Amino acid sequence: MNIQLLIFLTALTTVFAVCPTNWSAHNDRCFFLSKDNETLAGALKLCQAIGSQYGRTASLATVDDVATQKFLENPVKQSGYHGFYIGLTDIVEEDTFVWISSGKTATYTNWGTIQPNNRYGNENCVVFRNEPGYVMTWTDDPCTDLNNYICEMATPLYKSKKLVSLQIIINQPSKMNIQLLIFLAALTTVFAACPAHWSGHRDKCYFFSRDNETFSDALILCEMLGAQYRRPASIATIDSANTQKYLANLIRHSGSNAYYIGVNDIVNEGEFVWISSGQNATYLNWGPDQPNNRWGNENCVVIRNDPGQGFDMTWTDDPCTDLNTYICEMPAAEIHIPILG
Known part of the structure:
Protein backbone atom coordinates (compact mmCIF):
# COMPACT_ATOMS: atom_id res chain seq x y z
CA MET A 1 0.00 0.00 0.00
CA ASN A 2 1.29 3.47 -0.87
CA ILE A 3 0.62 6.73 0.92
CA GLN A 4 0.52 9.57 -1.59
CA LEU A 5 1.16 13.11 -0.49
CA LEU A 6 -0.19 15.49 -3.11
CA ILE A 7 1.19 19.01 -3.24
CA PHE A 8 -0.71 21.34 -5.50
CA LEU A 9 1.32 24.14 -7.02
CA THR A 10 0.04 27.03 -9.05
CA ALA A 11 1.87 27.57 -12.30
CA LEU A 12 1.38 31.05 -13.75
CA THR A 13 1.29 31.62 -17.47
CA THR A 14 2.73 35.06 -18.15
CA VAL A 15 2.11 37.39 -21.01
CA PHE A 16 4.58 40.25 -21.38
CA ALA A 17 3.04 43.57 -22.22
CA VAL A 18 4.60 46.62 -23.83
CA CYS A 19 5.16 49.54 -21.46
CA PRO A 20 2.57 52.34 -21.71
CA THR A 21 3.27 55.56 -23.56
CA ASN A 22 5.89 57.74 -21.81
CA TRP A 23 7.23 54.75 -19.87
CA SER A 24 10.63 53.21 -20.69
CA ALA A 25 11.15 49.42 -20.75
CA HIS A 26 14.16 47.69 -19.25
CA ASN A 27 14.20 43.91 -18.78
CA ASP A 28 10.92 43.09 -17.00
CA ARG A 29 10.21 46.59 -15.72
CA CYS A 30 8.72 49.87 -16.92
CA PHE A 31 10.08 53.21 -15.68
CA PHE A 32 8.44 56.64 -15.62
CA LEU A 33 10.28 59.92 -14.92
CA SER A 34 8.10 62.62 -13.45
CA LYS A 35 7.95 66.28 -14.42
CA ASP A 36 6.56 67.42 -11.07
CA ASN A 37 8.32 67.81 -7.72
CA GLU A 38 7.15 65.99 -4.60
CA THR A 39 8.30 64.95 -1.17
CA LEU A 40 9.31 61.30 -0.99
CA ALA A 41 5.97 60.34 0.55
CA GLY A 42 4.05 62.29 -2.06
CA ALA A 43 6.13 60.73 -4.83
CA LEU A 44 5.50 57.22 -3.49
CA LYS A 45 1.75 57.84 -3.28
CA LEU A 46 1.65 59.16 -6.85
CA CYS A 47 3.65 56.22 -8.21
CA GLN A 48 1.17 53.86 -6.57
CA ALA A 49 -1.76 55.84 -7.99
CA ILE A 50 -0.29 55.91 -11.50
CA GLY A 51 0.36 52.16 -11.43
CA SER A 52 -3.20 51.45 -10.37
CA GLN A 53 -4.42 53.24 -13.50
CA TYR A 54 -2.88 50.37 -15.47
CA GLY A 55 -4.04 47.69 -13.03
CA ARG A 56 -0.48 47.16 -11.83
CA THR A 57 1.50 47.63 -8.64
CA ALA A 58 3.95 50.52 -8.88
CA SER A 59 6.45 52.10 -6.50
CA LEU A 60 9.50 54.32 -6.55
CA ALA A 61 12.25 52.80 -8.69
CA THR A 62 14.63 50.13 -7.45
CA VAL A 63 18.10 50.60 -8.95
CA ASP A 64 19.71 47.40 -7.73
CA ASP A 65 22.38 46.72 -10.34
CA VAL A 66 24.78 48.43 -12.74
CA ALA A 67 22.62 47.61 -15.76
CA THR A 68 19.57 49.41 -14.34
CA GLN A 69 21.74 52.36 -13.28
CA LYS A 70 23.19 52.67 -16.79
CA PHE A 71 19.77 52.31 -18.41
CA LEU A 72 18.26 55.15 -16.34
CA GLU A 73 21.16 57.52 -16.93
CA ASN A 74 20.04 58.25 -20.50
CA PRO A 75 16.41 59.25 -19.72
CA VAL A 76 17.61 61.22 -16.68
CA LYS A 77 20.03 63.13 -18.89
CA GLN A 78 17.38 63.74 -21.56
CA SER A 79 14.83 64.96 -19.00
CA GLY A 80 16.74 68.12 -18.18
CA TYR A 81 16.00 67.70 -14.46
CA HIS A 82 18.75 67.37 -11.87
CA GLY A 83 17.37 65.26 -9.04
CA PHE A 84 15.02 62.24 -8.95
CA TYR A 85 13.86 60.32 -5.87
CA ILE A 86 14.44 56.59 -6.12
CA GLY A 87 12.95 54.04 -3.73
CA LEU A 88 15.81 53.77 -1.25
CA THR A 89 15.81 55.05 2.36
CA ASP A 90 17.50 54.62 5.72
CA ILE A 91 14.48 55.88 7.66
CA VAL A 92 14.51 52.99 10.14
CA GLU A 93 18.25 52.65 10.82
CA GLU A 94 20.92 55.21 9.93
CA ASP A 95 23.20 54.00 7.10
CA THR A 96 21.16 50.82 6.51
CA PHE A 97 19.56 51.60 3.16
CA VAL A 98 16.49 49.55 2.27
CA TRP A 99 14.50 49.35 -0.98
CA ILE A 100 10.90 50.45 -0.47
CA SER A 101 9.38 47.99 -2.94
CA SER A 102 11.01 44.84 -1.54
CA GLY A 103 12.15 45.66 1.99
CA LYS A 104 15.60 44.33 1.08
CA THR A 105 18.84 45.97 2.13
CA ALA A 106 20.66 47.53 -0.82
CA THR A 107 23.70 45.61 -2.04
CA TYR A 108 24.33 47.83 -5.07
CA THR A 109 24.79 51.59 -4.55
CA ASN A 110 26.19 54.43 -6.65
CA TRP A 111 27.01 57.19 -4.16
CA GLY A 112 28.49 60.51 -5.20
CA THR A 113 31.49 62.14 -3.56
CA ILE A 114 31.34 62.15 0.28
CA GLN A 115 27.90 60.51 0.16
CA PRO A 116 25.90 59.52 2.09
CA ASN A 117 26.74 62.15 4.74
CA ASN A 118 23.43 62.77 6.60
CA ARG A 119 24.62 66.37 6.62
CA TYR A 120 21.84 67.91 8.70
CA GLY A 121 20.98 64.77 10.65
CA ASN A 122 17.79 64.21 8.68
CA GLU A 123 18.92 63.02 5.24
CA ASN A 124 17.17 59.65 5.01
CA CYS A 125 16.05 59.48 1.38
CA VAL A 126 18.07 58.91 -1.79
CA VAL A 127 18.16 61.10 -4.90
CA PHE A 128 19.56 60.13 -8.31
CA ARG A 129 21.41 63.28 -9.41
CA ASN A 130 22.76 64.74 -12.65
CA GLU A 131 24.48 68.01 -11.87
CA PRO A 132 28.04 69.32 -11.48
CA GLY A 133 29.79 67.30 -8.79
CA TYR A 134 27.15 64.56 -8.88
CA VAL A 135 26.98 63.29 -12.46
CA MET A 136 24.63 60.29 -12.45
CA THR A 137 25.39 59.52 -8.81
CA TRP A 138 23.32 59.35 -5.64
CA THR A 139 22.99 61.60 -2.61
CA ASP A 140 21.10 61.28 0.68
CA ASP A 141 18.63 64.14 1.13
CA PRO A 142 15.83 65.14 3.53
CA CYS A 143 12.65 63.22 2.64
CA THR A 144 10.73 66.51 2.76
CA ASP A 145 12.74 68.09 -0.08
CA LEU A 146 10.82 68.55 -3.31
CA ASN A 147 12.33 66.50 -6.15
CA ASN A 148 11.30 64.79 -9.35
CA TYR A 149 10.92 61.03 -9.01
CA ILE A 150 11.17 57.77 -10.95
CA CYS A 151 8.30 55.27 -10.80
CA GLU A 152 8.62 51.59 -11.59
CA MET A 153 6.16 48.81 -12.35
CA ALA A 154 6.39 45.29 -13.71
CA THR A 155 5.84 44.64 -17.41
CA PRO A 156 4.32 41.11 -17.26
CA LEU A 157 0.60 40.59 -17.01
CA TYR A 158 -0.59 37.29 -15.53
CA LYS A 159 -3.36 35.97 -17.73
CA SER A 160 -4.14 32.40 -16.74
CA LYS A 161 -3.50 29.78 -14.11
CA LYS A 162 -3.25 26.01 -14.18
CA LEU A 163 -2.81 23.54 -11.38
CA VAL A 164 0.06 21.10 -11.41
CA SER A 165 0.19 18.17 -9.00
CA LEU A 166 3.39 16.71 -7.63
CA GLN A 167 3.25 13.25 -6.10
CA ILE A 168 5.56 12.12 -3.33
CA ILE A 169 5.06 8.35 -2.93
CA ILE A 170 6.04 6.70 0.31
CA ASN A 171 6.08 2.91 0.12
CA GLN A 172 5.14 0.64 3.01
CA PRO A 173 3.89 3.12 5.57
CA SER A 174 5.55 3.04 8.92
CA LYS A 175 5.50 5.11 12.06
CA MET A 176 8.37 7.18 10.67
CA ASN A 177 6.48 7.89 7.46
CA ILE A 178 3.37 8.98 9.30
CA GLN A 179 5.42 11.28 11.53
CA LEU A 180 7.02 12.77 8.42
CA LEU A 181 3.61 13.48 6.91
CA ILE A 182 2.43 15.13 10.13
CA PHE A 183 5.59 17.25 10.22
CA LEU A 184 5.15 18.38 6.61
CA ALA A 185 1.51 19.22 7.15
CA ALA A 186 2.29 21.30 10.24
CA LEU A 187 5.32 23.13 8.85
CA THR A 188 4.88 26.90 9.15
CA THR A 189 6.76 30.10 8.71
CA VAL A 190 6.74 32.27 11.85
CA PHE A 191 7.32 36.02 11.79
CA ALA A 192 9.12 37.57 14.74
CA ALA A 193 7.14 39.79 17.11
CA CYS A 194 8.85 43.12 16.34
CA PRO A 195 11.67 43.96 13.91
CA ALA A 196 14.86 45.71 14.95
CA HIS A 197 14.35 49.38 15.90
CA TRP A 198 10.65 48.78 16.66
Whole structure:
Protein backbone atom coordinates (compact mmCIF):
# COMPACT_ATOMS: atom_id res chain seq x y z
CA MET A 1 0.00 0.00 0.00
CA ASN A 2 1.29 3.47 -0.87
CA ILE A 3 0.62 6.73 0.92
CA GLN A 4 0.52 9.57 -1.59
CA LEU A 5 1.16 13.11 -0.49
CA LEU A 6 -0.19 15.49 -3.11
CA ILE A 7 1.19 19.01 -3.24
CA PHE A 8 -0.71 21.34 -5.50
CA LEU A 9 1.32 24.14 -7.02
CA THR A 10 0.04 27.03 -9.05
CA ALA A 11 1.87 27.57 -12.30
CA LEU A 12 1.38 31.05 -13.75
CA THR A 13 1.29 31.62 -17.47
CA THR A 14 2.73 35.06 -18.15
CA VAL A 15 2.11 37.39 -21.01
CA PHE A 16 4.58 40.25 -21.38
CA ALA A 17 3.04 43.57 -22.22
CA VAL A 18 4.60 46.62 -23.83
CA CYS A 19 5.16 49.54 -21.46
CA PRO A 20 2.57 52.34 -21.71
CA THR A 21 3.27 55.56 -23.56
CA ASN A 22 5.89 57.74 -21.81
CA TRP A 23 7.23 54.75 -19.87
CA SER A 24 10.63 53.21 -20.69
CA ALA A 25 11.15 49.42 -20.75
CA HIS A 26 14.16 47.69 -19.25
CA ASN A 27 14.20 43.91 -18.78
CA ASP A 28 10.92 43.09 -17.00
CA ARG A 29 10.21 46.59 -15.72
CA CYS A 30 8.72 49.87 -16.92
CA PHE A 31 10.08 53.21 -15.68
CA PHE A 32 8.44 56.64 -15.62
CA LEU A 33 10.28 59.92 -14.92
CA SER A 34 8.10 62.62 -13.45
CA LYS A 35 7.95 66.28 -14.42
CA ASP A 36 6.56 67.42 -11.07
CA ASN A 37 8.32 67.81 -7.72
CA GLU A 38 7.15 65.99 -4.60
CA THR A 39 8.30 64.95 -1.17
CA LEU A 40 9.31 61.30 -0.99
CA ALA A 41 5.97 60.34 0.55
CA GLY A 42 4.05 62.29 -2.06
CA ALA A 43 6.13 60.73 -4.83
CA LEU A 44 5.50 57.22 -3.49
CA LYS A 45 1.75 57.84 -3.28
CA LEU A 46 1.65 59.16 -6.85
CA CYS A 47 3.65 56.22 -8.21
CA GLN A 48 1.17 53.86 -6.57
CA ALA A 49 -1.76 55.84 -7.99
CA ILE A 50 -0.29 55.91 -11.50
CA GLY A 51 0.36 52.16 -11.43
CA SER A 52 -3.20 51.45 -10.37
CA GLN A 53 -4.42 53.24 -13.50
CA TYR A 54 -2.88 50.37 -15.47
CA GLY A 55 -4.04 47.69 -13.03
CA ARG A 56 -0.48 47.16 -11.83
CA THR A 57 1.50 47.63 -8.64
CA ALA A 58 3.95 50.52 -8.88
CA SER A 59 6.45 52.10 -6.50
CA LEU A 60 9.50 54.32 -6.55
CA ALA A 61 12.25 52.80 -8.69
CA THR A 62 14.63 50.13 -7.45
CA VAL A 63 18.10 50.60 -8.95
CA ASP A 64 19.71 47.40 -7.73
CA ASP A 65 22.38 46.72 -10.34
CA VAL A 66 24.78 48.43 -12.74
CA ALA A 67 22.62 47.61 -15.76
CA THR A 68 19.57 49.41 -14.34
CA GLN A 69 21.74 52.36 -13.28
CA LYS A 70 23.19 52.67 -16.79
CA PHE A 71 19.77 52.31 -18.41
CA LEU A 72 18.26 55.15 -16.34
CA GLU A 73 21.16 57.52 -16.93
CA ASN A 74 20.04 58.25 -20.50
CA PRO A 75 16.41 59.25 -19.72
CA VAL A 76 17.61 61.22 -16.68
CA LYS A 77 20.03 63.13 -18.89
CA GLN A 78 17.38 63.74 -21.56
CA SER A 79 14.83 64.96 -19.00
CA GLY A 80 16.74 68.12 -18.18
CA TYR A 81 16.00 67.70 -14.46
CA HIS A 82 18.75 67.37 -11.87
CA GLY A 83 17.37 65.26 -9.04
CA PHE A 84 15.02 62.24 -8.95
CA TYR A 85 13.86 60.32 -5.87
CA ILE A 86 14.44 56.59 -6.12
CA GLY A 87 12.95 54.04 -3.73
CA LEU A 88 15.81 53.77 -1.25
CA THR A 89 15.81 55.05 2.36
CA ASP A 90 17.50 54.62 5.72
CA ILE A 91 14.48 55.88 7.66
CA VAL A 92 14.51 52.99 10.14
CA GLU A 93 18.25 52.65 10.82
CA GLU A 94 20.92 55.21 9.93
CA ASP A 95 23.20 54.00 7.10
CA THR A 96 21.16 50.82 6.51
CA PHE A 97 19.56 51.60 3.16
CA VAL A 98 16.49 49.55 2.27
CA TRP A 99 14.50 49.35 -0.98
CA ILE A 100 10.90 50.45 -0.47
CA SER A 101 9.38 47.99 -2.94
CA SER A 102 11.01 44.84 -1.54
CA GLY A 103 12.15 45.66 1.99
CA LYS A 104 15.60 44.33 1.08
CA THR A 105 18.84 45.97 2.13
CA ALA A 106 20.66 47.53 -0.82
CA THR A 107 23.70 45.61 -2.04
CA TYR A 108 24.33 47.83 -5.07
CA THR A 109 24.79 51.59 -4.55
CA ASN A 110 26.19 54.43 -6.65
CA TRP A 111 27.01 57.19 -4.16
CA GLY A 112 28.49 60.51 -5.20
CA THR A 113 31.49 62.14 -3.56
CA ILE A 114 31.34 62.15 0.28
CA GLN A 115 27.90 60.51 0.16
CA PRO A 116 25.90 59.52 2.09
CA ASN A 117 26.74 62.15 4.74
CA ASN A 118 23.43 62.77 6.60
CA ARG A 119 24.62 66.37 6.62
CA TYR A 120 21.84 67.91 8.70
CA GLY A 121 20.98 64.77 10.65
CA ASN A 122 17.79 64.21 8.68
CA GLU A 123 18.92 63.02 5.24
CA ASN A 124 17.17 59.65 5.01
CA CYS A 125 16.05 59.48 1.38
CA VAL A 126 18.07 58.91 -1.79
CA VAL A 127 18.16 61.10 -4.90
CA PHE A 128 19.56 60.13 -8.31
CA ARG A 129 21.41 63.28 -9.41
CA ASN A 130 22.76 64.74 -12.65
CA GLU A 131 24.48 68.01 -11.87
CA PRO A 132 28.04 69.32 -11.48
CA GLY A 133 29.79 67.30 -8.79
CA TYR A 134 27.15 64.56 -8.88
CA VAL A 135 26.98 63.29 -12.46
CA MET A 136 24.63 60.29 -12.45
CA THR A 137 25.39 59.52 -8.81
CA TRP A 138 23.32 59.35 -5.64
CA THR A 139 22.99 61.60 -2.61
CA ASP A 140 21.10 61.28 0.68
CA ASP A 141 18.63 64.14 1.13
CA PRO A 142 15.83 65.14 3.53
CA CYS A 143 12.65 63.22 2.64
CA THR A 144 10.73 66.51 2.76
CA ASP A 145 12.74 68.09 -0.08
CA LEU A 146 10.82 68.55 -3.31
CA ASN A 147 12.33 66.50 -6.15
CA ASN A 148 11.30 64.79 -9.35
CA TYR A 149 10.92 61.03 -9.01
CA ILE A 150 11.17 57.77 -10.95
CA CYS A 151 8.30 55.27 -10.80
CA GLU A 152 8.62 51.59 -11.59
CA MET A 153 6.16 48.81 -12.35
CA ALA A 154 6.39 45.29 -13.71
CA THR A 155 5.84 44.64 -17.41
CA PRO A 156 4.32 41.11 -17.26
CA LEU A 157 0.60 40.59 -17.01
CA TYR A 158 -0.59 37.29 -15.53
CA LYS A 159 -3.36 35.97 -17.73
CA SER A 160 -4.14 32.40 -16.74
CA LYS A 161 -3.50 29.78 -14.11
CA LYS A 162 -3.25 26.01 -14.18
CA LEU A 163 -2.81 23.54 -11.38
CA VAL A 164 0.06 21.10 -11.41
CA SER A 165 0.19 18.17 -9.00
CA LEU A 166 3.39 16.71 -7.63
CA GLN A 167 3.25 13.25 -6.10
CA ILE A 168 5.56 12.12 -3.33
CA ILE A 169 5.06 8.35 -2.93
CA ILE A 170 6.04 6.70 0.31
CA ASN A 171 6.08 2.91 0.12
CA GLN A 172 5.14 0.64 3.01
CA PRO A 173 3.89 3.12 5.57
CA SER A 174 5.55 3.04 8.92
CA LYS A 175 5.50 5.11 12.06
CA MET A 176 8.37 7.18 10.67
CA ASN A 177 6.48 7.89 7.46
CA ILE A 178 3.37 8.98 9.30
CA GLN A 179 5.42 11.28 11.53
CA LEU A 180 7.02 12.77 8.42
CA LEU A 181 3.61 13.48 6.91
CA ILE A 182 2.43 15.13 10.13
CA PHE A 183 5.59 17.25 10.22
CA LEU A 184 5.15 18.38 6.61
CA ALA A 185 1.51 19.22 7.15
CA ALA A 186 2.29 21.30 10.24
CA LEU A 187 5.32 23.13 8.85
CA THR A 188 4.88 26.90 9.15
CA THR A 189 6.76 30.10 8.71
CA VAL A 190 6.74 32.27 11.85
CA PHE A 191 7.32 36.02 11.79
CA ALA A 192 9.12 37.57 14.74
CA ALA A 193 7.14 39.79 17.11
CA CYS A 194 8.85 43.12 16.34
CA PRO A 195 11.67 43.96 13.91
CA ALA A 196 14.86 45.71 14.95
CA HIS A 197 14.35 49.38 15.90
CA TRP A 198 10.65 48.78 16.66
CA SER A 199 9.48 48.63 20.29
CA GLY A 200 6.99 45.96 21.39
CA HIS A 201 4.07 46.61 23.72
CA ARG A 202 1.37 43.97 24.13
CA ASP A 203 0.28 43.05 20.60
CA LYS A 204 1.73 46.12 18.85
CA CYS A 205 5.09 47.29 17.50
CA TYR A 206 5.98 51.00 17.55
CA PHE A 207 8.53 52.94 15.53
CA PHE A 208 9.69 56.47 16.36
CA SER A 209 10.78 58.43 13.30
CA ARG A 210 13.87 60.60 13.07
CA ASP A 211 12.54 62.68 10.16
CA ASN A 212 9.91 65.41 10.23
CA GLU A 213 6.87 65.12 7.98
CA THR A 214 3.41 66.54 7.47
CA PHE A 215 0.62 64.39 8.87
CA SER A 216 -0.36 62.98 5.46
CA ASP A 217 3.23 62.16 4.52
CA ALA A 218 3.82 60.54 7.93
CA LEU A 219 0.80 58.30 7.26
CA ILE A 220 2.15 57.28 3.84
CA LEU A 221 5.58 56.50 5.28
CA CYS A 222 4.13 54.41 8.12
CA GLU A 223 2.17 52.39 5.56
CA MET A 224 5.34 52.03 3.48
CA LEU A 225 7.39 50.77 6.43
CA GLY A 226 4.70 48.26 7.39
CA ALA A 227 4.56 46.94 3.84
CA GLN A 228 8.27 46.14 4.01
CA TYR A 229 7.38 43.65 6.77
CA ARG A 230 4.16 42.59 5.01
CA ARG A 231 2.04 43.99 7.80
CA PRO A 232 -0.53 46.79 7.90
CA ALA A 233 0.84 49.90 9.59
CA SER A 234 -0.46 53.36 10.39
CA ILE A 235 0.20 56.30 12.68
CA ALA A 236 -0.05 55.14 16.29
CA THR A 237 -3.30 54.76 18.19
CA ILE A 238 -3.10 55.67 21.90
CA ASP A 239 -6.42 54.45 23.22
CA SER A 240 -5.53 53.76 26.86
CA ALA A 241 -3.56 55.23 29.74
CA ASN A 242 -1.33 52.14 29.64
CA THR A 243 -0.27 52.76 26.04
CA GLN A 244 0.17 56.48 26.77
CA LYS A 245 2.50 55.71 29.68
CA TYR A 246 4.52 53.22 27.65
CA LEU A 247 5.05 55.58 24.72
CA ALA A 248 5.74 58.57 26.98
CA ASN A 249 8.68 56.74 28.50
CA LEU A 250 10.16 56.08 25.06
CA ILE A 251 9.61 59.67 23.96
CA ARG A 252 11.61 60.95 26.94
CA HIS A 253 14.65 59.12 25.57
CA SER A 254 14.03 59.84 21.89
CA GLY A 255 15.54 63.27 21.34
CA SER A 256 12.35 64.73 19.83
CA ASN A 257 9.65 66.61 21.71
CA ALA A 258 6.70 66.37 19.31
CA TYR A 259 5.26 63.32 17.55
CA TYR A 260 2.18 62.96 15.38
CA ILE A 261 -0.26 60.31 16.60
CA GLY A 262 -3.14 58.96 14.54
CA VAL A 263 -6.11 60.92 15.88
CA ASN A 264 -7.67 63.91 14.11
CA ASP A 265 -10.84 65.96 13.71
CA ILE A 266 -10.44 66.64 9.99
CA VAL A 267 -14.06 65.70 9.19
CA ASN A 268 -16.00 67.21 12.10
CA GLU A 269 -14.49 69.89 14.32
CA GLY A 270 -14.11 68.63 17.89
CA GLU A 271 -14.89 65.00 16.97
CA PHE A 272 -11.56 63.18 17.20
CA VAL A 273 -11.28 59.91 15.28
CA TRP A 274 -8.46 57.33 15.13
CA ILE A 275 -7.19 57.06 11.58
CA SER A 276 -6.40 53.32 11.75
CA SER A 277 -9.84 52.20 12.97
CA GLY A 278 -12.24 55.06 12.19
CA GLN A 279 -13.45 54.92 15.80
CA ASN A 280 -14.07 57.98 17.92
CA ALA A 281 -11.43 58.53 20.59
CA THR A 282 -12.65 57.65 24.09
CA TYR A 283 -9.26 58.07 25.79
CA LEU A 284 -7.70 61.54 25.49
CA ASN A 285 -4.73 63.20 27.18
CA TRP A 286 -4.99 66.89 26.31
CA GLY A 287 -2.58 69.50 27.57
CA PRO A 288 -3.70 72.81 29.13
CA ASP A 289 -6.31 74.67 27.04
CA GLN A 290 -6.25 71.94 24.41
CA PRO A 291 -7.68 71.34 21.90
CA ASN A 292 -8.15 74.99 20.96
CA ASN A 293 -8.10 75.03 17.12
CA ARG A 294 -6.18 78.29 17.57
CA TRP A 295 -5.80 79.25 13.92
CA GLY A 296 -8.94 77.53 12.70
CA ASN A 297 -6.95 74.77 11.01
CA GLU A 298 -5.59 72.63 13.86
CA ASN A 299 -7.04 69.24 12.97
CA CYS A 300 -4.18 66.83 13.76
CA VAL A 301 -2.83 65.73 17.14
CA VAL A 302 0.72 65.80 18.48
CA ILE A 303 2.00 64.25 21.72
CA ARG A 304 4.41 66.78 23.27
CA ASN A 305 7.28 66.66 25.71
CA ASP A 306 7.75 70.35 26.46
CA PRO A 307 7.27 70.96 30.20
CA GLY A 308 8.48 74.55 29.89
CA GLN A 309 5.41 75.27 27.78
CA GLY A 310 3.13 73.23 30.04
CA PHE A 311 3.04 70.09 27.92
CA ASP A 312 4.43 67.11 29.83
CA MET A 313 3.64 64.18 27.55
CA THR A 314 0.25 65.69 26.80
CA TRP A 315 -1.53 66.29 23.52
CA THR A 316 -2.09 69.39 21.39
CA ASP A 317 -4.08 69.97 18.22
CA ASP A 318 -1.84 71.31 15.46
CA PRO A 319 -2.09 72.10 11.73
CA CYS A 320 -1.71 68.89 9.71
CA THR A 321 0.84 70.65 7.50
CA ASP A 322 3.30 71.21 10.36
CA LEU A 323 6.50 69.17 10.13
CA ASN A 324 6.82 66.80 13.10
CA THR A 325 8.34 63.45 13.90
CA TYR A 326 5.76 60.64 14.09
CA ILE A 327 5.04 57.27 15.68
CA CYS A 328 4.14 54.29 13.48
CA GLU A 329 2.28 51.22 14.71
CA MET A 330 1.82 47.70 13.32
CA PRO A 331 0.70 44.31 14.71
CA ALA A 332 3.24 42.41 16.78
CA ALA A 333 1.45 39.08 17.11
CA GLU A 334 3.25 36.16 15.48
CA ILE A 335 1.88 35.25 12.07
CA HIS A 336 1.92 31.54 11.20
CA ILE A 337 1.70 30.78 7.47
CA PRO A 338 1.46 27.08 6.53
CA ILE A 339 3.97 26.00 3.89
CA LEU A 340 1.92 22.90 3.09
CA GLY A 341 -1.75 22.80 3.65
